[in-house]
Amino acid sequence: MQMKEGWPIYFSENLIVGDKDSNISIITLWTEKEMIAKGLDRNSFSTIGQLYSKAGINAxxxxxxxxxxxxYIILCGTDKSGSGEALLSLAKNGIDSRHNILGVENAHIEKEIPDEAVAEFRKNVEIINMIGVIDPKKIAERIGSIDKGRKPFGKPRLFPEPKLELPERFPTDSSVFKIRAKTVGMAWIILLSKIMRFGHIKKSHHSTTQKELLNIVAVITDEDPEEPRWYDFFNFTKKELEAYYPQVLTANKIQGINYTYGQRLMDHEGVDQIRSVIEKLKKEPFTRRAIAVTWDVGKDVYNEHAPCLDLVNFIVQDNRLFMNAYFRSHDMYRGWPQNAFALRKLQKHVSEETGIKMGSMTIFSASAHIYEESMKEVQEILDIYYKGKEHEWDPRGNVVIKVDKEKKEIVISHYSQEGKKLDEFRGRNAAEIFRMLDRKHVISQMSHALDIGSELQKAELALRYDLHYNQDDDLKLDKKGG
Structure with missing residues (x-):
């Protein structure tokens, strides 16, 4: 039978190959292909494979x-992702002018596969719908009824490989993006990178488009408001920052500005909310009512220039003063860092007045956006300065990994940052330990999880092949013992 050399060309390592001259292929969707194959005659099919995603239809x-x-394609097994329905829809409905499969969402045929090839596929390859069937006997019966004499529908051909086209927006969850950093500047460049990569493109009230993420939560742990850490990528000067501070830290009327955050916080209808917060905290450090708001319901419901910063509150925990600030709308390039520096100063003021040591500051940005006219500048900053997050210890503690060869177990010891042992986990392999650590919420940072994941795999290999394992060292594949 004529076919391209090396067939199957795509995902051959993931396919069970039977008789390559057979005119039947079997797709088991999310059901393990081995479970179906073990009940079939290997000479009765060409290949058996799974189809996890709609994108796999291209292969x-x-x-x-x-x-x-x-x-013939026998489509069987469990369809968890809609990939089977997408293949059926392709056979029934075809594709539109943009190569999207008609009748289903998020299913696309690569443009390198021409329209006429898609039509030829639909005409000459019969999709036999057995979705939901996992019994090999029933599949074998269906194979027995198929015409084995149908000839190839053409000569073998290949199509150009698809070009990688980066999307305008990468997929992600739709809400809450946590950023934890020591300084305002490092938090800022991280959040800019997240918005540029994942931001939803939509219209704004300013006759321009924007990239927006919902609910960025930025935690600043160590910024010194008196001597802020300065970065070359800031888009403002120290002098400009000093000139901005009074808008947040005083109730002074500033010429040319209708109102300031400081006025709303410290002279809201004659009420100094920050002074009230200080007195509450002095009297009851455990209070949950140390809140100041800027929103004036009588005015701002109809105000086209209502305040973006709506609320600040202060909470004491472990004898430290934490501050939260909530922005309904936040220009993350032209406003966020100045806001953050000023709010950190406000936190320092309340800390000094109450005598409570300053903790971290958290800024909630409900609509965290970058405007179209700023995007080029933002991308230039990221290209030049953003090299990834600075190393930071996981606040949930450290993980020490050892191998117990006598019991044939991987041993995980969980320590606090102060060195106190908190917990211990034992398992036979990396996957078992993964599940334990996940269930107990041991790790909070992606970089920490990646590091521990690679170490656990090394520990499993050391256990399996009787190799010496020492955490963070290269695994010596030619040396035993230890």
Whole structure:
């Protein structure tokens, strides 16, 4: 039978290959292919494979054109992602002018596979719908009824590989993006990178578009408001920052500005809310009512220039003063860092007045956006200065990994940052330990999780092949013992 050399071309390592001359391929969707294959005669099919995603339909089409002897696809097993329904929809409805499969969402045929090839596939390859069937006997019966004499529908052919086209927006969860950093500047460049990569493109009230993320939560742990850490990528000067501070830290009327955050916080209808917060904290450090608001319901419901900063509150925990600030709308490039520096100064003021040591500051930005006219500048900053997050210890503690060869177990010891042992976990392999650590919420940072994941894999290999393991050292594959 004529087919391209090396067939299957795509995902051959993930396919069970039977008789390559057979005109039947089997797709088991999310059901393990081995479970179906063990009940079938290997000579009764060409390949058996799974189809986890709709994007995998492209590989199916490419493999079939590389071996056009395949005239039937038996579609069986459990469909968890809609990939099976998408393949059925392709056979029934085809594609639109943008190569989207008609009748389903988020299913696309690569543009390198031409329209006429898609039509040829639909015409010559029959999709037999057995979705939900996992019994090999029933599948074998269906194979027995198929016409084995149908000839190839054409000569083998390959299509150009798809070009990588970066999307305008990468997929992510839709709400809450936590950023933890020691300084305002480091938090700022991280949040800019997140918005540029994941931000939703939408219209704004300013006759321009914006990239927006919902609910960025930035935690600043160590910024010194009296001597702020300065970065070359800031888009403002120290002098400009000093000139901005009075808008937040005083109740002074500033010429040309209708109102300031400071006026709303310290002279709101004659009430100095910050002084009230200080007195409450002095009297009851455990209070949950140390709150100051800027929103004036009588005015701001109809105000086109209502305050973006709406609330600040102060909470004492472990004898430290924490501050939270909530912005309903936040220009993250042209306003966020100045706001953050000023609010940190406000936190320092309340800390000094109450005598309570300053803790971290958290800023909630409900609509965290970058305007279209700022995007080029933001990207230039990221290209030049952003090299990833600075190293930071996981606040949930440290993980020490050892191998117990006698009991044939990986041993995990969980320590606080102060060195106190908190917990211990034992397991036979990395996957078992992963689940334990996840269930107990041991790790909070992605970089820490990646590091521990790689170490656990090394520990499992050391246990399996009787190698010496020492955390953070390279695994010596040629040395035993220890």
């Amino acid at each position: 199916i089409i490419r493999n079939i054109f590389a071996n056009p002897a395949i005239r």
